[in-house]
Amino acid sequence: xxxxxxxxxxxxxxxxxxxxTGQPANAKAxxxxxxxFAEVLKNSIDSVNDAQVKAEGLARDFELGKPNANLNDVMIxxxxxxxxxxEMVQVRNKLVTAYRDIMNMQI
Numbered sequence: 001x002x003x004x005x006x007x008x009x010x011x012x013x014x015x016x017x018x019x020x021t022g023q024p025a026n027a028k029a030x031x032x033x034x035x036x037f038a039e040v041l042k043n044s045i046d047s048v049n050d051a052q053v054k055a056e057g058l059a060r061d062f063e064l065g066k067p068n069a070n071l072n073d074v075m076i077x078x079x080x081x082x083x084x085x086x087e088m089v090q091v092r093n094k095l096v097t098a099y100r101d102i103m104n105m106q107i
Contacts (some may be wrong), residue, residue, distance in 0.1 A: 009087060016043040044091075048084045055081040 020039045055077040062069035 016040050034084040048088045051084050
């Protein structure tokens with residue numbers, strides 16, 4: 001995972017956080033606002049799920065031979081869904097590692 005993908009993930013998390021609080025995505029808060037981590041995480045997981053559902057729908061349309069189904073669009077949406085899922089798995093792995101590190105700390 002390189003810096004650009006981390007920046008992209010942070011941007012997505014900030015946008016999800018702004019959407020959860022009802023603020024525009026590009027607005028800067030004058031004072032620090034309380035962010036619900038669970039809500040941000042849920043929104044991110046929902047967006048990954050939406051990408052997978054959209055990709056599966058396009059693939060099904062292509063398999064059925066519908067005239068509006070384009071192979072290029074199907075392949076791109078499948079790759080986007082795959083990448084977003086892999087990114088979510090990496091974030092989950094980092095969270096689990098951080099949790100284990102905290103739990104193994106001696107007090």
